[in-house]
Amino acid sequence: MSGTSCEAVVLTRTEGIVLRTLKYGEADLIATYLTSDRGIIKAFAKSPRKTKSRFGSSLEPLTHAKISLWGKEQASLPKITQSDIINSFHHIRDDFQDFVSVSKLIEIVISLIPESIPNKRLFSFLLNILHTIGSSEQGSKDALHLITRIRLLAAIGYAPRLKGCGKCGRESLNFYPDAGTTLCGKCAGIPAGEGKPFIRIHDNTIRFYSHSIEWPVHISNRLKPRREILTELSALLDRHLTYLLSKKLMSSEFLAGTGR
Structure with missing residues (x-):
């Protein structure tokens, strides 16, 4: 034989x-x-x-x-x-900001999802995001772009936890990238401000993040956060992803290189 x-x-x-x-x-x-x-x-x-x-x-x-x-x-x-x-979806490819934003999503999917494992939910989710971004009105889409990253991470089980200490549930505004969650000083095992690096976030940022996960993507344009909230949360997600992937997103580095 x-x-x-x-x-x-x-x-x-x-x-x-x-x-x-x-x-x-x-x-x-x-x-x-x-x-x-x-x-x-x-x-x-x-x-x-x-x-x-x-x-x-x-x-x-x-x-x-x-x-x-x-x-x-x-x-x-x-x-x-x-x-x-x-x-x-040529309209997305033709719009620089839209294309870079979606490129981040694709890079996340390729980096974190194993091949040849059926996932109809993820397929439908990504298709919905493409339709939402492609049909959104022109103008600033920074909030929408950020929300789609948050929702994708939530859909595949890699979203950071920002609501309370990830170990005991106590209130905390200190996010630890190596833990993927906010931690109180006691659960972090160190006095706040010493030792392991963390990111200090604000209550308004946490509220926007919670709404981003709870609201359907197609109506997320109703959220109008202040610029400082977007900046703070975007930086947090970049740090979170850098830790998960052990490298920076290539699309993020490309965008930084353009000065946009």
């Missing part, structure tokens, strides 16, 4: 959101998708860069498409044989 695999080659159809693409050779691409029924997968696209075809357009980042995949059932890199655009 030989040890060769008898696994059948099959054609499957699914919906996916293009998270990113990687050039492969002179004209090929490897696309990373978040799919509705297979989670995060990678797939091979033959020669989409040779011409400006609709097939090539369907592989643009953020595109929501119905795709056909050819390969063995457990293949790590099936071939894309067909890709039909459902929504290109």
Whole structure:
């Protein structure tokens, strides 16, 4: 009995959101998708860069498409044989702030979610965020961009805890990135202000954060926080994510480099 695999080659159809693409050779691409029924997968696209075809357009980042995949059932890199655009979300790609904000979400998903684990809830959630950002009125969307990051972290179980000490529940305004929560001085094991680094936050920031998690994303534009709240909470999330990922988000570093 030989040890060769008898696994059948099959054609499957699914919906996916293009998270990113990687050039492969002179004209090929490897696309990373978040799919509705297979989670995060990678797939091979033959020669989409040779011409400006609709097939090539369907592989643009953020595109929501119905795709056909050819390969063995457990293949790590099936071939894309067909890709039909459902929504290109080109308005997001064309808006610098929107695109950088969504790039942060995608980087978080790719970094924290294992491949090939079905997660229909996450797929629907990300699709809802893309529709919300893409259909929002022009102007300052800083609050919306921040809220989508908060909601994504909550959806995948990595949101920081800001309401009370994470160990005993006592009130605390000191957030410890290495713990992912606010801690009172006693539970932190040190007098406040000494030893382990923490971020001091304000009551208004905690209230805005709580509303951001509780309110549906599509009505989050009703929240109009002051600039200092956005700045404080954005810095906290950056520190939180840096600790989780052991590195800074590339999209955050890129934005800092532009001076925006």
